[in-house]
Amino acid sequence: MTCRRRLAAGTLPIREAKAPIKRRFLQRHVSQVALSPSLALIAIFLYGFIAYTAAVSTTNSKAFPRFDTFVGLEQYWRLFHTPRWHVAFTNMFLFGGLFLLVTISLGLLIAILIDQRIRAESFFRSIVMYPMAMSFVVTGIIWQWLLNPTLGIEVMMHQLGFESFRLDWLTNPDTVIWALVVAAFWQGCGLVMALFLAGLRGIDEDIWKAAAVDGIPAWRVYVFIVIPMLAPVFLTVVVLLSLSIVRAFDLVVALTNGGPGVSSDLPSVFMFDMAFRRTNLGLSAASAVVMLGTVLAILIPYLYVETRERA
Amino acid sequence: MIDIRISNCNKNYGSLRVLKDINLEIERGEFIVLLGPSGCGKSTLLHIVAGLDRLSSGAIEIGGRDVTDVEPKDRDIAMVFQSYALYPTMSVRSNMEFGLRMRGKPMAEIRPLVEDKARMLHIDHLLDRRPSQLSGGQRQRVAIGRALVRDPKVFLFDEPLSNLDAKLRASMRTEIKKLHQSLGTTAIYVTHDQLEAMTLATRMVVMKAGEIQQVGKPEEVYHRPVNLFVADFLGNPGMNFMKGRLRLEGGRVSADVGAATIPLDGYAFDTSPTDGQAVMVGLRPESVQPSTGGEPFALTLKPTLIEHTGSDNLVVLAMGSEEIVGKFPSDMLPKLGEPVAVGFDLSRLSVFDAQTERRI
Numbered sequence A: 001m002t003c004r005r006r007l008a009a010g011t012l013p014i015r016e017a018k019a020p021i022k023r024r025f026l027q028r029h030v031s032q033v034a035l036s037p038s039l040a041l042i043a044i045f046l047y048g049f050i051a052y053t054a055a056v057s058t059t060n061s062k063a064f065p066r067f068d069t070f071v072g073l074e075q076y077w078r079l080f081h082t083p084r085w086h087v088a089f090t091n092m093f094l095f096g097g098l099f100l101l102v103t104i105s106l107g108l109l110i111a112i113l114i115d116q117r118i119r120a121e122s123f124f125r126s127i128v129m130y131p132m133a134m135s136f137v138v139t140g141i142i143w144q145w146l147l148n149p150t151l152g153i154e155v156m157m158h159q160l161g162f163e164s165f166r167l168d169w170l171t172n173p174d175t176v177i178w179a180l181v182v183a184a185f186w187q188g189c190g191l192v193m194a195l196f197l198a199g200l201r202g203i204d205e206d207i208w209k210a211a212a213v214d215g216i217p218a219w220r221v222y223v224f225i226v227i228p229m230l231a232p233v234f235l236t237v238v239v240l241l242s243l244s245i246v247r248a249f250d251l252v253v254a255l256t257n258g259g260p261g262v263s264s265d266l267p268s269v270f271m272f273d274m275a276f277r278r279t280n281l282g283l284s285a286a287s288a289v290v291m292l293g294t295v296l297a298i299l300i301p302y303l304y305v306e307t308r309e310r311a
Numbered sequence B: 001m002i003d004i005r006i007s008n009c010n011k012n013y014g015s016l017r018v019l020k021d022i023n024l025e026i027e028r029g030e031f032i033v034l035l036g037p038s039g040c041g042k043s044t045l046l047h048i049v050a051g052l053d054r055l056s057s058g059a060i061e062i063g064g065r066d067v068t069d070v071e072p073k074d075r076d077i078a079m080v081f082q083s084y085a086l087y088p089t090m091s092v093r094s095n096m097e098f099g100l101r102m103r104g105k106p107m108a109e110i111r112p113l114v115e116d117k118a119r120m121l122h123i124d125h126l127l128d129r130r131p132s133q134l135s136g137g138q139r140q141r142v143a144i145g146r147a148l149v150r151d152p153k154v155f156l157f158d159e160p161l162s163n164l165d166a167k168l169r170a171s172m173r174t175e176i177k178k179l180h181q182s183l184g185t186t187a188i189y190v191t192h193d194q195l196e197a198m199t200l201a202t203r204m205v206v207m208k209a210g211e212i213q214q215v216g217k218p219e220e221v222y223h224r225p226v227n228l229f230v231a232d233f234l235g236n237p238g239m240n241f242m243k244g245r246l247r248l249e250g251g252r253v254s255a256d257v258g259a260a261t262i263p264l265d266g267y268a269f270d271t272s273p274t275d276g277q278a279v280m281v282g283l284r285p286e287s288v289q290p291s292t293g294g295e296p297f298a299l300t301l302k303p304t305l306i307e308h309t310g311s312d313n314l315v316v317l318a319m320g321s322e323e324i325v326g327k328f329p330s331d332m333l334p335k336l337g338e339p340v341a342v343g344f345d346l347s348r349l350s351v352f353d354a355q356t357e358r359r360i
């Protein structure tokens, strides 16, 4: 066995030595060569434009980028003195925090319920997963209709006889954030449930049996053993959801369009508005850079933990 | 005193009958090994004793109490799993303590108990580690420790050593045996490793396709298998079988196996033999030895193949159109193709009816 392996290893350099130099280069670097076009594209269109955006954020560009109007960090100063940005930035954390909390806890709960080897499991699984197939725009419009006081749930409840029922989330600046949370949860829950369910199914059956013999009640097994075992899934879910929070743009545009007023604004909406409606490209670029910073603040610790675990 | 009584136990999965009318009585302090090929229902039977699976019909008694409908935690049992099933997010100490804590035992009693058992299993220096920081053998010790601290009436083992390498398996086997000798707790142990079964069992149960084939002391099952399946399943290399017919002449019985006629004068028949009965004559390789001249029955046979195992030489011998294997001492190396005198230990013969495959 070892002899054969040594032989196999030995043939490789010999063949390589015989090949002409050009071919040898290709053989050695075939993966790099194959990947180089996409690497070049990524370098230009991702990192290139990130750098470009950062550059624009130091100018006083209006409708078009103009680099002769260098103003240093003034756009950032302006950004942090714009009340609407503060609303948008705070909303991101408010919406994000609530969305994470609701989606993770309910997603986990649904996964645990489905994991009880219930009847018609695939039926329930599909129901929870279906919204995932819809774009945020469709989700936004559906929930706009559902939450519309003259069309949706409120009218239905009135028809059912609950005359005093009121659901004015979309028109009340204090609660409009909940409309976003509910719609985003409705769409994101399926993915979270699927990830948790896969995690739960991956847990060794024998752990449950050992716990049954040890006399540990099911809820304690979940709290003390199973849920801690799902820690990697939690991490993945948090990162995925966090990124969708930062990206959440279409949902807000379709559901509330930032309103009433600017009360449901998110940084992405702010950025879009500044760039394309208010012709303030410099400020918009500054907000984009701040958002990138926020994403990196989430991503870097995650990557750090991931790579450290692998090592 | 009967500690575990399994009566008329059946288990079906839909139309699949996994256990068929199992009856078994286990005395206090016995070490019962369930042995059988994969899928024969060993784990299912063990899970039923543990209460992890419901039986379709029948009853289970533990310690004189009917536990058929009792939860696993109230059966006073502890179980060790093939995959160890340690709680990965807890330290070794917490793994061992958790079951006792759940039972409301005060910490002041749990601590010394856990430390005592940990010392016994040589894992006391590992108590503050996580299971993922342990080797396979150490994990299995922890799993055994977790079962020990509970001080149960019955230990259940489901192939606890099959994930370990051969050497570790042998040493753990010895330790489990010592443990059982010092504790004297009733145990049921599932394995498909014959060596484990033979060395550990006070009695072994051989199963096939959901049915018990034979229950008995290891040497009894090994030397007096009740049917062809058990005879064939045990032993490595397997038993030699020679097809033949019985001959009754003048009050003497012999088996005509084609190439030879084997006298069965000393054979203790379970059922009375009939003339011309089709039989399989079984003889284990270690009963086929180079002749010393003193055996009552010897043949001259040609070796066709020799395998060296280190401790002995396995010699394949042509016998008519069939072949039999003999286990020769390592210093006895016959030459291929040169006939040798081979002595047969006829006191170790097993004769089976060819039709019913039962011992006769």
Ligand SMILES: Nc1ncnc2c1ncn2[C@@H]1O[C@H](COP(=O)(O)OP(=O)(O)OP(=O)(O)O)[C@@H](O)[C@H]1O
Binding pocket: B013, B016, B018, B036, B037, B038, B039, B040, B041, B042, B043, B044, B045, B192
């Ligand atoms: N949940 C189940 N549903 C249907 N069939 C099952 C189920 N569990 C076990 N079986 C079947 O029951 C039979 C016995 O299974 P069991 O696990 O007891 O075998 P085993 O003797 O322990 O085998 P092994 O040595 O491979 O562990 C197998 O044929 C298996 O396919």
Ligand SMILES: [Mg+2]
Binding pocket: B042, B043, B044
């Ligand atoms: Mg099994």
